[in-house]
Amino acid sequence: MRTVLRRPDFRLLFGGLLASMAAESILLLALAIWVKDLTGSDGLAGATIFAVIAPMTLAPLVGWFVDRYPRRPFFVAANLVTAALLTPLLTVRDRADVWIIYAVAALYGLSYITLSAALSGLIRQLVPVELLADANGVLQTVRQGLRLIGPLAGAGLYAAVGGWTLAVIGMLGFVSAAVVVGALRTAETPPAGRGLRWSAEVGAGLRHLAGEPALRRALLGYGLGSLAMGFSESLIFAYVDQGLRRDAAFVGVLVTVQGIGGLVGGLLSPAVVRRAGEVGTLAAGVAFFGPASLALVYPNLWLGFLAVLLAGVSLPLTMVGLHTLIQRRTPSGLIGRVAAASEAVVSGPQALSIGAGALLVGVLDYRVLFALIGLATLLAGGFLWHGRTLSPPPTARLPVPRRPVDGVVPAGPEVVGTTPPGPGR
Numbered sequence: 001m002r003t004v005l006r007r008p009d010f011r012l013l014f015g016g017l018l019a020s021m022a023a024e025s026i027l028l029l030a031l032a033i034w035v036k037d038l039t040g041s042d043g044l045a046g047a048t049i050f051a052v053i054a055p056m057t058l059a060p061l062v063g064w065f066v067d068r069y070p071r072r073p074f075f076v077a078a079n080l081v082t083a084a085l086l087t088p089l090l091t092v093r094d095r096a097d098v099w100i101i102y103a104v105a106a107l108y109g110l111s112y113i114t115l116s117a118a119l120s121g122l123i124r125q126l127v128p129v130e131l132l133a134d135a136n137g138v139l140q141t142v143r144q145g146l147r148l149i150g151p152l153a154g155a156g157l158y159a160a161v162g163g164w165t166l167a168v169i170g171m172l173g174f175v176s177a178a179v180v181v182g183a184l185r186t187a188e189t190p191p192a193g194r195g196l197r198w199s200a201e202v203g204a205g206l207r208h209l210a211g212e213p214a215l216r217r218a219l220l221g222y223g224l225g226s227l228a229m230g231f232s233e234s235l236i237f238a239y240v241d242q243g244l245r246r247d248a249a250f251v252g253v254l255v256t257v258q259g260i261g262g263l264v265g266g267l268l269s270p271a272v273v274r275r276a277g278e279v280g281t282l283a284a285g286v287a288f289f290g291p292a293s294l295a296l297v298y299p300n301l302w303l304g305f306l307a308v309l310l311a312g313v314s315l316p317l318t319m320v321g322l323h324t325l326i327q328r329r330t331p332s333g334l335i336g337r338v339a340a341a342s343e344a345v346v347s348g349p350q351a352l353s354i355g356a357g358a359l360l361v362g363v364l365d366y367r368v369l370f371a372l373i374g375l376a377t378l379l380a381g382g383f384l385w386h387g388r389t390l391s392p393p394p395t396a397r398l399p400v401p402r403r404p405v406d407g408v409v410p411a412g413p414e415v416v417g418t419t420p421p422g423p424g425r
Contacts, residue, residue: 004134009126009186016180017119018142020079023173025146026153027086027166028052029255031101032237034163036248038095042241043358045248046234050354051105053230055113056347062113063340064202067333071122072184078118079178082111086174089167113343120339124327126186133278133324137270140316144262159249205337209345212329214390215338218279218322219345221384225286225318226346228376230353231360231369232293232311238366243299254308261312268313269320273393278325280388285317287381293374297367322346325391 004010036045066074085107092100127135157165209215240250265285272281288310295307322342330338360369 004127004131004138007127009184010135012184013122013126013181014138014142016177016184017139019173019176019180020082020115021139021143021146021173023170025143025149026157027170029252030158030163030166031105033158033248033251034092035098035101036237037158038098042237042248043234043362044098045237046354046358046361048101048105049233050358051102052109052112053347053350053354055106055110056344058110059113059117059340059344059347060202060205060337062110063117063205063337066114066117066121066336066340067201071118071125072181072186075115075118075122076178076182078111078114079174079181082108082115083171083174083178085111086167086170090164092163113340116343117336117340120323120327121332121335124332124335129328132327133270133273133320136320136323136327137266137273137316140269140319141263141266144259144266144312144316146259149256149259202337204334205339205341206345208330208334208338209341214279214325214387215329215342217384217387217390218282218325219342221380221387222282222286222318222322223345223349224383225289225377225380227349227353228373228380229289230350231357231373232296233354234357234361235296235366235369235373238361239296239299239304239370242366244301244304254304257305258308258312258315261309261314262316263312265313265316266320269316272317273320273324275393277388277391277393278321278328279384279391280393281317281321282325283321283381283384283388285314285319285321285381286377286384288314288317290374290378290381293370293377296370297374299367329391 005014032045032048035048036042039045086104088100089104091097123132123135157169209219236251236254237248240246240248240254244250269281272284276284292307292311292314295303295310323339326338326342327335357369
């Protein structure tokens with residue numbers, strides 16, 4: 001990770017992202033707590049997360065839009081728009097205004113897809129292919145590490161001054177990110193040609209995911225895992241309320257403990273990619289969620305801390321494995337659509353399970369649901385692990401001679417699995 005942080009361009013990007021990630025870590029959990037405080041409902045609180053994820057169905061269209069513009073200026077503009085989207089939160093007063101929180105959460109979800117797709121392309125543009133895992137690992141380490149202070153700070157600020165201050169903090173974070181990244185100077189890659197019909201261009205990301213074996217296995221396994229994981233977003237409120245007998249704000253404590261695990265997982269993820277490959281790293285991340293969910297079946301404070309710690313380790317492993325795989329196996333001009341399409345494939349099932357979880361938590365015992373989540377994620381992790389040879393670790397990617405062109409063999413070897421495939425694959 002030190003190598004990638006020595007690059008001035010990546011350090012500047014990192015500084016801008018630090019501001020927006022800090023705001024995000026403070027704000028998102030507070031929105032769910034805000035809804036819980038206004039309504040008293042665990043299900044409606046969990047539905048806030050559903051509102052964030054629901055716009056993922058528009059991901060292919062968003063990715064097409066992102067790929068039509070240069071990465072850096074688009075990323076700057078998207079951060080400024082995101083700051084503006086948070087302003088309606090300043091009008092929330094009572095239970096009748098809960099719909100405003102849901103609307104902002106949905107718009108933020110749409111913005112999140114846009115920022116993620118643009119960021120994936122920007123990182124690919126700035127960082128050499130051999131440092132992609134390190135770059136993604138640094139960002140995931142910080143994102144998860146912010147859980148150590150962000151949720152507690154957000155819960156504390158909400159309890160002290162209400163959600164309006166949190167909305168202002170969020171806006172300042174995104175504006176700061178736009179200003180810092182705006183100072184970045186990089187050679188912009190011209191947008192890809194627009195020779196195809198717009199409908200064909202929109203679907204290009206999904207076609208690439210379906211046609212590339214490693215990406216197809218990764219998205220199928222992780223999609224199944226996310227379908228199970230999504231239930232936990234609503235169940236955690238029931239676990240705290242019914243199991244631990246504590247206020248909803250205590251969820252912030254658990255998320256902070258999860259941040260410790262995320263910090264560990266983020267630090268380890270580049271090394272895991274180098275030893276197990278991208279799909280193997282993704283498999284480990286999904287599988288780790290299994291024992292974490294099974295531990296939450298029994299409501300015990302210390303066992304709960306251990307469970308969320310393990311769940312924290314799993315998240316950066318999945319993110320670094322998936323993002324690095326996408327960046328290495330996707331042509332530059334297509335990466336926005338592929339990154340956005342992957343969000344849809346993964347988050348679509350998760351959105352359904354979050355919505356179902358918000359309903360089922362009032363009908364079924366949350367412990368039964370946690371047990372089912374644990375078993376499902378272990379199975380999904382096993383499915384991914386069996387496909388780990390599709391993306392072998394860098395040390396196993398042996399050089400092979402290039403095919404001669406017109407009787408001439410080009411100088412230098414081609415390394416299998418390290419260079420992105422061409423558009424025809």
